[in-house]
Amino acid sequence: MSEPPVDGRAGRAREPADVLIVGAGAAGAVLAKELAEAGLTVVVLEAGPHWVPERDFASDEKYASQLYWTDPRVTGGADPIELGANVTGRGVGGSTVHFSMVALRMWESDFRVHSTDGIADDWPISYADLEPFYDGVERELGISGPMRWPWGPRRGPHPYREHPLNSVAQLFARGCDALGIGWAPAPLATISAPKDDRPPCVYRGFCVYGCSTNAKSSTLVTYIPKAVRAGAEIRAGCMATRVNLGPDGMARSVTYRRTLADGTRVDEEQAAGLVILSCYSIETPRLLFNSAGTGSPDGLLNSSGLVGRGLMVHPSAAVFGRFPELVYQYKAPPTLALTQDFYETDLSRGYARGFTIEPIGPLPIAFARAAQAGLGLWGSELREFMLDYDHYAGWGIVGECLPSDANTVTLDPDERDADDLPVAHVTFAWGENDRALQAAGVARCREIADAAGAEVTWMADDTAHLMGACRMGSDPTTSVVDRWCRSWDVPNLFVCDGSVFVTSGGVNPSLTIQAIAARTAHYIVAKAGNGSPRDWSRDGTGGPR
Amino acid sequence: MSRPSAERLRIPKGGGTPATPYPDFDVAAPDKWALDWDEKTRRVVRQRVEEVPRYRFFSIDEARTMEAICARILPQDDRPPAERVPLAPWIDERLYDGAGDGYRYEDMPGDREAYRLALRGCDESASQLHGQAFAVLGPASQDEVLGRVAVGEAPGDAWAHLPAIRFFKELVGEIVATYYAHPTAWAEIGFSGPASPRGHIRLDLDRHDPWEATERRPHSSVDIVRRALERKHQDDDGAHASGGPTR
Secondary structure (H helix, E strand, C coil): CCCCCECCCCCCECCCEEEEEECCCHHHHHHHHHHHHCCCCEEEEECCCCCCHHHHCCCCCCHHHHHCCCCCCEEECCCCCCCHHHCCCCCCCHHHHCCCCECCCCCHHHHHHHHHHCCCCCCCCCHHHHHHHHHHHHHHHCCECCCCCCCCCCCCCCCECCCCCCHHHHHHHHHHHHHCCCCEECCECECCCCECCECCCCCCCCHHHCCCCCCECCCCCCHHHHHHHCCCEEEECEEEEEEEECCCCCEEEEEEEEECCCCCEEEEEEEEEEEEECCHHHHHHHHHHHCCECCECCCCCCCCCCCCECCEEEECCEEEEECCCCCCCCCCCCCCEEECCCCCCCHHHCCCCCEEEEEECCCHHHHHHHHHHHHCCCCHHHHHHHCCHHHEEEEEEEECCCCCCCCEEEEEEEEECCCCCEEEEEECCCCHHHHHHHHHHHHHHHHHHHHHCCCEEEEECCEEEEECCCCECCCCCCCCECCCCEECCCCCEEECCHHHCCCCCCCCCHHHHHHHHHHHHHHHHHHHCCCCCCCCCCCCCCCCC | CCCCCCCCCCCCHHHHCCCCCCCCCCCCCHHHHHHCECHHHHHHHHHHHHCCCCCCCCCHHHHHHHHHHHHHHCCCCCCCHHHCCCCHHHHHHHHHHCCCCCCEECCCCCHHHHHHHHHHHHHHHHHHHHCCCHHHCCHHHHHHHHHHHHCCCCCCHHHHCCCHHHHHHHHHHHHHHHHCCCHHHHHHHCCCCCCECCCCCCCCCCCCCCCCCCCCCCCCCHHHHHHHHHHHHHHHCCCCCCCCCCC
């Protein structure tokens, strides 16, 4: 632990960075850009590759598996979560490279569900705390959406004009109109007009398999290039394996395994004044557990015992309808309209909180698997069914999942990865509210499909997005990080990603993850002064909180 | 080295199946090839079509059983053998490479062991039900065995070590993902396939770009779906214990 940090390629000592960020996804990229532009020296470790879209992304559903975290993990509990494609990303840009781009804010009530609904816990921050950062991230990404937004907190127009509705969204709108349900064009992180050096969306429909035209506002083509221009170093192919503390209990460095050009893997170490973990709800807890030491036998930052607890996933069951018209559901971004008419608690419904309903446009493999899951089809029936692919349209919910400390990320006692590190073990079960909410959401989806003129409908279960497992709070005994994402246990170690969520909300989480990251960056810059490295110890000027 | 990517892929129009609603659709027609298939996509899909891997993981007997299973999960009797989309070799390659999809269920062994057990299980079930190995049974008997695996009622010692219902879902999922990754399957179902850099212009309901598939022989899945829902409804009665929130 006492050797100087070493560059694996050259064997030279590396300068300690002001800030070391682990993970170049939704949060890490925002942090890197904001902190580097403020004059701090920033190094980002990313386990996966640094993608070049036109070189690396094909118009192909199967090939996209390279974008997912496919290292081994174990999933279990009463309702095991499907990991892999739906909920993970690997490589610079993280899951923003393959997310569905829906850019919704959480609502005021999302941050105080304990106060308003008597469930779960309030967040230590409010919507008002995040609002300026939502604004900033939306501008940076060029979110394309309506001038006026009919739901949630009052807000100004989206920075870019909305996209046209595709056929699936037109059917969705037709169904909503027939039922008197409000709908709006979806705000999306893909541009509808040129921005910087990026051209607008051409509606090719492969958005969730990597955008090869750069219209999609992943952090790979937005925040990361700006971070690099401001001097941040993105070190790809580097898998963090341990956070090292110094004798003073402060984070000193991160040990990581770098994959060299010839495929061999070497251990290296990078020192920094401040370390931020942005590895998302599974790898952040896993790294903390794998960093256990003498002062922290149950894992770093785990004095509350809450590291890895409170994992949430959005129930996202979908309903598909067969329509007489030709739909060609594969064209354009999958979600071009949505409704939030069922978002907040309505006690007459018999469950707390609610959901957003969003059209989807699965490509053939995803659609065939939905039919397999939803209808149990295989054999000649499945193949014959698939001949009708162009006549289907579907929409699904993004439903709130209430947090439970019994839903966890732990280290698997037996299984290890290729580097001999224990893999993550995920345990999950739905609660009663989750089930009631999803049943209601599916019923609404079905009504909309029927009203739109579907000849027959069917439902396929699904889940999407991870949240929680290192929650933020205002009490060190009931949370892992404070309202700025700074850990309670190690003053210069932050956790900043979707794992700090206290509750899940009923919206796609990326925009909120990015707003939280921008807010954390703002705090760090304010505390760091004029770009100079500083003392982050608790009794130094890093406090008060 | 594979051929230069400028040379078009030769794929049967309409996927080469008599039942397709899109008999004249060519997913790699000259204008599409020029405007929708970027260089990277050409390389990726050409390799999939032209460089089918040889067996390295399965034994000869296992490969034969795997091929027989694939032929029932995704039947292609309507095509001459040489025009069928290869399925089992890709499963073999994934298992040989040790590649996964990022997770393993806690009640399942790793993929390699699971597949070996399942292949043995299919033979055990076939032998107990029909007195023969799975690969030599007729299609109806093979479907019976697979149908029993699907609902967790297949006889045989191997199934005591492998949750059959869960494995069957994974198996069908992998075969389906392999089949619908092939341009022959895209053409058959009227999926326009690669679309970069041109993209799509006509997004409205009932409209399509001239280079997309035109429906010539209307086909409806409504009856198949109604039958499947009826079966599922029967299965669901008394089987509420597991599964997602709404099952």
